[in-house]
Amino acid sequence: MEKYIYAQHIPTTNPLNTSMHHAIILKGNKVLASAFNKVGSRSKGCGYWEKTIHAEVNVVKSLGDLSQLKGATLIVVRHGIDGTLRCSKPCKNCERFLQKCMDEYGLRKVIYS
Numbered sequence: 178m179e180k181y182i183y184a185q186h187i188p189t190t191n192p193l194n195t196s197m198h199h200a201i202i203l204k205g206n207k208v209l210a211s212a213f214n215k216v217g218s219r220s221k222g223c224g225y226w227e228k229t230i231h232a233e234v235n236v237v238k239s240l241g242d243l244s245q246l247k248g249a250t251l252i253v254v255r256h257g258i259d260g261t262l263r264c265s266k267p268c269k270n271c272e273r274f275l276q277k278c279m280d281e282y283g284l285r286k287v288i289y290s
Contacts, residue, residue, distance in 0.1 A: 197256050198265055200232035202240055204249040212236035233271045233287075237278060247283030251275065254290040265289045 198214040212235035230238075233253055240246070255265035267275070267289060278284040 198232035198253055199256065200236035200251060200253045202236055202246070202249050202251050204245070209245055209249060210236050210240040212239045231268065231271050233267065234274055237274075243278075243282045246278055248285050249283075250286045250288065251278075251284060252288045262290050 199211070200213075201211045202209045212232055214232045215230045215235060233251065236251065237243070237246070253265050253267070255263040257263045275284065275287050279287075
């Protein structure tokens with residue numbers, strides 16, 4: 178069921194012409210949030226010099242209310258330039274971030290392509 182719901186939200190274009198990560202948060206049959214990896218400043222004066230935000234962090238940030246993570250599933254999929262499905266192995270920072278979401282906010286499961 179989760180794969181079917183995700184299939185309805187697959188992006189059709191990639192304006193940056195690069196590989197792209199897409200993340201969605203599902204609870205039951207409902208999509209709570211959807212986001213992509215982004216290039217650009219996170220926010221002025223926030224103290225971050227890094228110019229990217231990974232899809233996993235972006236989708237949780239876009240959710241807003243972290244209590245909604247309880248019992249939810251987060252799916253991350255990587256699409257290549259040609260639209261093919263690619264391996265979406267998380268970086269160490271995202272692994273730690275998502276483990277915290279599971280431990281502290283009750284995120285049920287994380288699925289990577």
